[in-house]
Amino acid sequence: MNDALYSKELVCPVCKNKIEVTKVKSKACVVSSKDTDFCLYYEGINPILYEAWVCEYCGYAALGERFEELTDKQAQKIKTGISPYWKSRSFNGERNIDLALEAYKLALYNLQKIEAKSSELAKVCIRIAWLYRMKKDEREYDFLKHALRFYLDTYENEKFPVNKLDEYTCMYMIAELYRRTGNVDEAVLWFSRLITSPGAKENKVLVEYAREQYYLAKEQKENSKQIS
């Protein structure tokens, strides 16, 4: 195995088998650049490729950070809705983008089966979009739109902070995903809503990003007017 990778042992919360997952050593993770929707690029291995874990025995898949946080009821839904159709297959060891995409899509399918909250679906969809971006695959935009739909639902129906996501970062993601998927009117609206929110002031960096993207979206809006 690649030097930057290591195995972690744990017990699958669904089938209770002892399993292994592959992780990236944190000292091997050096960020080289960042996109305006917080997609990170790394000098070496990109740890995003390893964030979706899969149990090879039962087909349970989830983001590593919440893999073990499963209620009995949710585990039961996976046992009846996924495991009977699962053909044993390992996602351990070095992954390329395609294998990572398969792991994330399994995680997405699992979230749908357990009727997970929109914030969780948004998190997986945005990562699938980023992986497609790394491949320069147009399907990126389908998943940016899915992520946008789930961030909007999170904003309307969940109580902030949702895990590490605060209200203003959620607003930023909505605005930026509107911009990236070509709806500049909504992007301008959400960026200005964020910039003028009194509560957002504490997060100076985020407001600064929002201001830059607000002008960019305005410019896109002007350009599209000139063309049409």
Ligand SMILES: [Zn+2]
């Ligand atoms: Zn399992």
